[in-house]
Amino acid sequence: MKILHTSDWHLGRSLYGRKRYDEFSAFLDWLGDTIENESIDALVIAGDIFDTGTPGNRAQKLYYQFLCRASNSCCRHIVVIAGNHDSPSFLNAPKELLKALNVYVTGSITEKPDDEVIVLCDEQKKTMAIVCAVPYLRDRDIRTAEPGETIDEKNAKLVEGIKNHYASVCAIADKKRIEYEKAGFSDIPLIATGHLFAAGGKTVDDDGVRELYVGSLTHMGAEIFPPCIDYLALGHLHVPQCVKNTEHMRYCGSPIPMGFGEARHDKKVIMVEFNGKIPAIREIKIPCFQAQEKITGSLDHIQKRIAELKHSHSNAWLEIEYTGKEIVANLREILNSDIADSEMEIRRIKNRPAMERVISAIREDETLDDLDHRDVFVRCLDASDVPDNDREELTASYNEIIISLYEEDVNAE
Secondary structure: OEEEEEEEOOOOOOEEEOOOOOHHHHHHHHHHHHHHHOOEEEEEEEEEOOOOOOOOHHHHHHHHHHHHHHHOOOOOOEEOOEEEEEEEOHHHHHHHHHHOEEEEEOOOOOHHHHHHHHEEOOOOOOEEEEEEEEOOHHHHOOOOOOOOOOOOHHHHHHHHHHHHHHHHHHHHHHHHHHHHOOOOOOOOOOEEEEEEEEEOOOOOOOOOOOEEEEEEEEEOOHHHHOOOOOOEEEEOOOOOEOOEEEEHHHHHOOOOOOOOHHOOOOOEEEEEEEOOEEEEEEEEEEEOOOOOEEEEEOHHHHHHHHHHHHHOOOOOOOEEEEOOOOOOHHHHHHHHOOOOOOOOOOEEEEEEHHHHHHHHHHHHHHOHHHHHHHHHHHHHHHOOOHHHHHHHHHHHHHHHHHHHHOOOOOOOO
């Protein structure tokens, strides 16, 4: 049995105002071809299918067109879980209809853990694998808030809640596996999914990965996952990696760079082949569908690099950070002239010396547009002379409020 693991598509995401539907479409075409070329039996999509809880029509069209294509190929089963960017109710809405295509959707947990246990069968109805389709676990789903809790107590309850949920779902799956083995179906692999931040996980600047929980609980230890899991397909982190050097617990990463910080990283999907319970794991590199490059340095360095890219007929999208000492007020005009008659686009320019001079000159007249929500909160603490020993609890409570806003399901009734 062959399984393909992918995640973090973020359909609908823009890059500094530039729509990216051509890239998403090219990736999904490539993914469909890969499924057919590799004779994949099941596809696992480990969350963050869409970039927002209210995806546009074009993003939805790409999603459903791909599901139709994949379900009519050699891929007999598709398992989809919600990530923290997804709306659980939006993903769940067509789940009964999608079952007719052997597409199984888990948008959120329910009162019955066995709703997350999916049995995959072949054409002869023989059991091929059991999947614990655990979605992104929202704070409110796994922890009951109590007055007067400390940060450590909240963290401990969150860890315990996530660990207990995996234990419950995997226990049901393992019981089913034992029953199948008694009936003569041996060596059935147990696959689990997750959308979280595992301990030791790598991120990069500008990847858009959100903090998921309050306090220090962003990183989950590998010990929260039951030992009966033969392969753990994770989503949320955009860099392909194993969990604590554990080969069968993996992030596949995002399929396209979500920001310029990811541009130099190889993008991958992961093929897992089972002959029995032991997985043979192979990473498959995804082609680059749109070149991106970040150029940092003096004006001479930037212009030299642009000239090299132009000479090679590059169509790259550029992020440029000027770090020279002299103020170059017309930097954008100069750089736009440099890329003229090429297919390159400048998506962002950081003029550090000019920014520093402007900020220092008008700091008293700053507007909220100059700050993000964390900056505003810190300024409020400073203005109120809040002592350092009180800030940790206040910041944790503030973060909890922000996370609850992110987790609000805008499509729920």
